[in-house]
Amino acid sequence: MTYQLTQGATILRIADRAYIPPDPANTDFQAYLAWLEEGNQPEPAPVPEPTPVLTTEQKLEAAGLTVAELKELFGL
Amino acid sequence: MSIDDRTTNRSYKLPNVGNFLADDVVRLRDALAAIDADIYARYTKLEVDQLITNLINGAPGALDTLNELAEALGDDANFAATVASQLALKADASNVYSKAESDARYVQGSTQAEMVFIATANQSVFTLTTAVINKPSALVTVDGVVQPTSEYSLNMTGTQLTLSEGVPAGTVVRVLALGVASQGAPADDTVTTPKLRDGAVTNEKLAGVIAPTVSSINGGPISGARNRIINGDMRIDQRNAGAAVTPNTGQYLVDRWRAQLSQASKYSAQRNAGAVTPPAGFTNYLGATSLSAYTLAGNDQFSIEQVIEGFNIADLDWGTANAKPAVLSFWVRSSLTGTFGGSIATTKTAVWVMPFTYSIASANTWTYVTVSIPAATSTGGTNNDNTEGVYVRFGLGSTGAGAGGTAGTWTSAGNYIQPSGTVSVVGTNGATFYITGVQLEAGSVATPFERRSYGQELALCQRYYQATNASVRSAATAAGQTFANSVNFAVHMRATPTISLSSGTVLNSTQNAFSPSASGFRHEISSHAAGDSYSIDRTVIATAEL
Numbered sequence: 005m006t007y008q009l010t011q012g013a014t015i016l017r018i019a020d021r022a023y024i025p026p027d028p029a030n031t032d033f034q035a036y037l038a039w040l041e042e043g044n045q046p047e048p049a050p051v052p053e054p055t056p057v058l059t060t061e062q063k064l065e066a067a068g069l070t071v072a073e074l075k076e077l078f079g080l
Numbered sequence: 081m082s083i084d085d086r087t088t089n090r091s092y093k094l095p096n097v098g099n100f101l102a103d104d105v106v107r108l109r110d111a112l113a114a115i116d117a118d119i120y121a122r123y124t125k126l127e128v129d130q131l132i133t134n135l136i137n138g139a140p141g142a143l144d145t146l147n148e149l150a151e152a153l154g155d156d157a158n159f160a161a162t163v164a165s166q167l168a169l170k171a172d173a174s175n176v177y178s179k180a181e182s183d184a185r186y187v188q189g190s191t192q193a194e195m196v197f198i199a200t201a202n203q204s205v206f207t208l209t210t211a212v213i214n215k216p217s218a219l220v221t222v223d224g225v226v227q228p229t230s231e232y233s234l235n236m237t238g239t240q241l242t243l244s245e246g247v248p249a250g251t252v253v254r255v256l257a258l259g260v261a262s263q264g265a266p267a268d269d270t271v272t273t274p275k276l277r278d279g280a281v282t283n284e285k286l287a288g289v290i291a292p293t294v295s296s297i298n299g300g301p302i303s304g305a306r307n308r309i310i311n312g313d314m315r316i317d318q319r320n321a322g323a324a325v326t327p328n329t330g331q332y333l334v335d336r337w338r339a340q341l342s343q344a345s346k347y348s349a350q351r352n353a354g355a356v357t358p359p360a361g362f363t364n365y366l367g368a369t370s371l372s373a374y375t376l377a378g379n380d381q382f383s384i385e386q387v388i389e390g391f392n393i394a395d396l397d398w399g400t401a402n403a404k405p406a407v408l409s410f411w412v413r414s415s416l417t418g419t420f421g422g423s424i425a426t427t428k429t430a431v432w433v434m435p436f437t438y439s440i441a442s443a444n445t446w447t448y449v450t451v452s453i454p455a456a457t458s459t460g461g462t463n464n465d466n467t468e469g470v471y472v473r474f475g476l477g478s479t480g481a482g483a484g485g486t487a488g489t490w491t492s493a494g495n496y497i498q499p500s501g502t503v504s505v506v507g508t509n510g511a512t513f514y515i516t517g518v519q520l521e522a523g524s525v526a527t528p529f530e531r532r533s534y535g536q537e538l539a540l541c542q543r544y545y546q547a548t549n550a551s552v553r554s555a556a557t558a559a560g561q562t563f564a565n566s567v568n569f570a571v572h573m574r575a576t577p578t579i580s581l582s583s584g585t586v587l588n589s590t591q592n593a594f595s596p597s598a599s600g601f602r603h604e605i606s607s608h609a610a611g612d613s614y615s616i617d618r619t620v621i622a623t624a625e626l
Contacts, residue, residue: 022580031625
């Protein structure tokens, strides 16, 4: 049984992709604590992908506009 | 010459001087023979005395002659008919109380009195000095003749008796108060079923007389939630929906019932395994089937168990001086016969176990079993919160540390699944063990299985396990955007549940980690790029089992 930390408070049990809350009354969390006491370490939380820096053209494309349409909109 | 043929008065032939000697000799011989025959035929004095003695046969001197007997019968030639006619006036035995019945009917020690009246001319009303509540409580005679109850009446207070008609002057009227009933409430346990005739106690008679203040039924709740077991009739099977499983330890077989085992693949389990007819009144059962002829070794243990939440069992006060007894009841069927075992266990401060045994005498026959659980006054007690309260275990085979203890006795000597020597179901290939109608309740008498609606039972199960549908969808304008929905559980769960996803479709997004609580969770995604992003039709499994 292996676990992985998440960006949130829950712990991911990798075998069945179950998210385990840090509730002392949760038996899965109790099992996780016992697993830790045995000297095990969870895998680190995945690093979130950085939000890409968009170019002006990409921003316009996301908005559904072209450069020409933008110029026309502002009377340029 | 003719013979002088004269005889005596009794016709004995006489001799005569004029007869020839030879003729007289013959006549004398005949006479002597006749006399001898007569004497022989008659009783002697001794014989007559004996016959008289026999006739008297020890009768008392006052009644040892026919005359004395006749006088005793009143010189009545029709004595038998006279007596028969008098007997015909008496009540039939079936219409009167025997002494034992009378003793039971009338309160011992109550007032008894005899009242005698000498009637005046045509008197019919008599004032009683001791009240008689009702007619059966009195014996009335007129000149010694017992009067039927139809021949007199009593007033409301029982102090005035009125005969149906006036009696002549000098008539002796006797009223015997037999000891009046209803002299207060009868003592405990004196009113038995035979004393309550059918229909004798009506609701109308009870109304206003008995205030129904009942503190409990069988030492437990008056109504509802008597059964501390959830899904005791095995109806709810959210995980497997009736499919067979070969469980790992801790795996649930139907809702709230899980497997415990030390060796894998020794038995399978399934709701309604084998498709036999459940006991009357039930539609489902949990069946376990042995997959091999496994020989127990080491500390092997195999069982089916349910853990009762502390909130639902703490009122039994186990581990205190106020501990209440309980009773476990269930229907069980097996292809094996013999003495089976199980145990009740608590784990608050230490493991305390009460092993139990039960017998299945006939193979493949449903057997109703009740197990008394003595008040656990000196055990470690049960948790009174949302953690483990009581374990109810049905052994399928245990040995070593898993077997031991004395049936019916609480012990902390070991965590026994079942007593030593009880049946090992896993020891016989193909052996079956079916169970349903499991009920654990307060008190010492098992009551009929508590019926709950399907919706109620499902909701009880959902406190520990439930499946919820969830969807989130949005049009992202860029990558890395986050969208979320809040999803509430159908039932508030025992603890913050573990969340997993079993199905659904995800597009252009990543399912973020859940943030559950006992009442629901946030369903959240992050977009990969601009455009339609979703995680839809997801079946979210929330588990908060004990």
